Amino acid sequence: MATTPSSANPSLNPNSNPQNPAASPPKPRLIRLPSKTKSPQPPPWAEKKLVVSVDYDKGQRRVAAEVAGVGKDQIPAKYRIRVEGSRWQRDWKVSEVVERILRLKHWEDVESMLNCWAGRFARRNFPLLIREITNTGSLEHAVHVFRWMKNQKNYCARNDMYNMMIRLHARHNRIDQARGLFFEMQKWRCKPDAETYNSLIHAHARASQWRWAMNIMEDMLRAAIPPSRTTYNNLINACGSAGNWKKALEICKNMTENGVGPDLVTHNIVLSAFKNGAQYSKALSYFELMKEEKISPDIFTLNIVIHCLVKLRQFGKAVDVFNSMKEKRSECRPDVVTYTSILHAYSVCGQIENCKAVFDMMLAEGLKPNIVTYNALLGAYASHAMHVEALSIFKLLKQSGLQPDVVSYTSLLNAYGRSAKPEKAREIFDMMKRNSRKPNRVSYNALIDAYGSAGMLTEAVEVLREMERDGIQPDIVSISTLLAACGRCDQIVKIDGILSAAKSRGIQLNTVGYNSAIGSYMSVGEYDKALRLYRSMRESNVKPDSVTFNVLISGYCKAGKYSESLKFLDEMMDLQIPLSKEVYSSLICSYSKQGQLTEAESIFNCMRESGCYPDVVTYTAMIHAYSLTENWKRAWDLFQDMEGNGIQPDPIAFSSLMEVLNRACQPEKVLQLAELMREKHIPLNSSAAYEIISSCSMLRDWKTASQVIEHMEPSLSSISVGILNQLLHFLGKTGKIEIMMKLFFKILASCSNVSRATYSVLLKNLLAAGKWRKYIEVLQWMEDAGIQPSMYMYRNVLSYAWKDNSTEYVVLIQEKMSTLRENIR
Incomplete structure (x- = not known):
């Protein structure tokens, strides 16, 4: 008995709601499947038999499945006399013939070798030969053998041989050739059967040619051949692989109405159709219906469910499904696809440590990662600029016997690019070419971004030209990347040139492209051009998003045009674009700069009420607002509220709070924050270090100050000259002349720019301490x-x-x- 959903099943209706009991469909009817009849046993000469051979000299044991076929003794008498009288004829088994064919290096030798086979005079050997050679997957060998076979006098066209050849062409995506065989067999007066139509529909399903598959189904019905469950499954798969999930559901409904009950394979194909059509919520609803109908999922089902959960960013539920599969009593143990999906889920939500843990867990389970798994881990490391770890995985990939593909090289290239190592990214790009891996558009865009992020705009533009010389046309991602690079390099002329180049190449700017161009104009102070481009964006019917308005609001805020920045909020509300966390933070900053603390607090509270929970940037903006009004108590309470909500403060949040505390003469609380940073292993930036040292000066806590200065020594080259001068002045003022001189030597060793002001601070403190000889x-x-x-x-x-x-x-x-x-x- 098979339990099947009826035609009114909500899983077949995309608008149905399985959560609403009133809208639930009637109980599905049970469809009795026909009982399976036992297939007749093949004759002994057609059976596959295990043959064991032992080589005692080499110590090797070989087990193989062989098919004997019709031997010389069983061929017709007229051919037997001819074979026995020739020393060139060999009485090979069918399996032996296949092995010899596969060993041939020249196509012209195939026919001569087959002409030496005595079994060619037995017509019953031909289907066996085609079956065995198609099982090897060698298309060219099979085509040559089939062509030779059709030229034999005793050849007789058969459905099973054509079906096997059609399936083999489908495996190699040779759809036109598979269709040609379908018409050829009819010329040989070989009438297609259900298996033929199923094979041809399956071939078009692999190529996502669902319309062709539908036409073949109609031909099948006109030929009075009833479609089987396999036929419907192949047809649903054809529609689903093309992303046409609505047509797939319609066919599934017709399948049920025609009395052919769907099986687990059908349900999996429908789930796959939802997945390919990006209908992830519908796929999960369909899965819930399967569970209600007591249909046990298999590993393929659960892998689709995990994929859909990850796409919907329901990472916790995806991990729960994964953990349920790992339980001892589970019938569906996780496979490589499952582990790869979970690895990707952790990568998307930024938990890189868990990515490596899942990878190691997969190895511990005895599963061998495939190229997709390695690429997923490489992509995770690349997204977080972890080039050392990415290179380690890249080497491990090659050591495992796999060949890196374009995705592997591009991920490693991207890792170096995000780590501000454009030269290394270029080396990986050139290595990809040397290893016969042709870079695609994503590879070129990653290299453009590597140069652009490092401020090497000339090299980035040259990569764009190289991309065009290689026959790959730039897209909007290429243009957006270059525009963002222009903003970082303060190249106003280049921004105009790139926009003109995009227009001449017919590349229409989308929302991301406009955002990059507007942001670049803002970063170089061209506010009028940014505003004109925004108006052009609206005139071109390209809808702005929250990023667009955040760029405009924050840009005008940094320029001191606070009233102008707030005007964009009204436009955003008119377009009914929801405010993002970044927009809320920019608005808080704009109000606080104007001294409108009440409005800033109102925006912050409105953000909470709207369900858009503040992040560390928003909290930092609000703390800075309290800092401008020197309201240290409110800033301190807000910092405590941030920690209470489980939001990890960053160095900027700490330094902002420390600044307002020092202004309010609360050095003890500053040192308390410094201890909290040490406990949470939060890196100490230069601003926070300066505030801590200022507090130590107030409290005359020289020990803590010395520890902070020692902690800052490895990063002296990245600290501003002003802060370094303050550190030297602090040490000199407290009488720590020797420590001051040691710090000065370390500043010189770190290749930091030592100005006249630095020497003036040093000389002033030396003279105050009476060290006039050191002064000279x-x-x-x-x-x-x-x-x-x-x-x-x-x-x-x-x-x-x-x-x-x-x-x-x-x-x-x-x-x-x-x-x-x-x-x-």
Whole structure:
């Protein structure tokens, strides 16, 4: 008995709601399937038999399934005499003939080898030969053998042979040739049967040619051949693989009405149709109906369900399905596809550690990852700029015996590009070409982005030209990437040139393209051009999104045009575009800059009420708003609220709160925040370090200050000159002259730009500590560095040299001062 959904089944109606009991359909009727009849046993010469051979010299044991076929003793008498009288004729088994054919390197040898086979005179050997050679999957060998076979006098066309050849052509996506065989067999007066039509429909299903499959189904009905469940499954698969899920449901409904009950394969094909048509919610509703009808899913079903859950970003439910499959009593154990889907889910939600854990779990289960699995892990590392880990997986891929494809190379290239290593990205791109992997449009766009992100706009444009020379036309992604690079490089002329190039190539800007261009104009201060482009966007009927308005609002806010920035909020509301977290943050920033704290708080509360929960950027913007009004208590409470809601503060949030606390003379709380950063392993940025050191200065906590300075030493090259000067001044003011000089040496070693202001801070503190001889030495360092000390610097130290009766230093200083006077004249 098979339980099947009826024609009124809600799974077949995309508008049905399985959650509504009032709309639930009548109970599906039961369809009795015909009982299976036992197929007749094949004759002994057609059976596959296991043959075991042992090579004792090499210590090898070989087990193979062989088909004997009709031997020389069983062929017609007239041919037997001819065979026995020739020494060139061989009494090979059918399996042996196939092995010899597959070993041939020249196509012209096929016929000569087959002409030496005594079994060719037995017509019953031909179907066996075609069956065995098509099972190997070698299309060219099968085509040559079939052509030779049709030229034999004792050949007789048979449906099963044509069906096998049609299926083989379908496996190789040779649809036209499969269709040609269908017409050829009819010329041989070989009437197609149900298996023939099924094979041909399956061939078109693989090629997503659902209209052709429908026409073949109509021919089948006109030939009075009743379609089977396999026929309907192939037809539904043809529609589903093309993304036509509505037609697939219609055929499934007709299938039920015609008394052919769907099986699990049918349900899986319908689920796959929903998946290919991006109807993920409908696929999940259909799956719920399957569970209500007590239809047990298989691994294919659950893999589709996990895929749909991931697409709907329901990651928790996807992991729950995965964990249920791993239970001991589960009938569907996870396979490579399952692990790959879960790995991709963790990658999308940013849990990279879990990606590697799933990969290692798959290896522990004894499953061998395929190229898709490796590419998914490579893509996860690439999206987070983890080029070291990506390279490790790339090497592991090659060590496992797999060949990297274009996706593998592109993912590794992207990892280097996002890690600000464009030269390494170029090396991977060139390696891809050397290894005969032709880069696609995604590969070129990734290389353009690698150069653009590093500010190498000239090289990015050259990649675009190289892309066109290789016959690949740029798309809107290429143009958007270049436009974003222009904004980072402050190239106003280039922005105009790229927009003109896009227009000349017929590339129409979409929402993302307009956003990139508007953002680039904003970043270089061309606000009028950005506004004109936005108006052009509206005139071209390209609908802006929340990113568009966030770029406009934040851009005008940074330019100090706060009232203009708030006007875009009205347009956004008129277009009924929901506010994103980024837009809320920009609005809070705009209101706070104007001193409108009440409005900023109103926006923040409105954000919570709308269900758009604030993130760390929004909280930081609100903390900064309280900082401008020096309301440290509200800022402190908001920070506590952020932690209570499970949102991890970042270094910017900490430094913003520290700034308002220092202004309010709350250094103890600043150090409390510093301890919290250490516990949470949050990196210390330069702003936070400066605020901590300022608090230590108020509390005269030199130990903590020294620890902070020591922590900052590895990143001295990335710290601004102003903060470095503040650090030196703090150490000098507290009397830590030796520590100050050590920090100065480390600043020099880190290749940081040491300006006259830095030397002035150093000299002032040395003189205050009475280290006038070191003072003179530093003056010499200034000259060696190409920075000329001023007359005032020499005059300050001259009195100290006179007091110590150091005549030689007095003479040296006076000579330097005389030289300076002459240069001034």
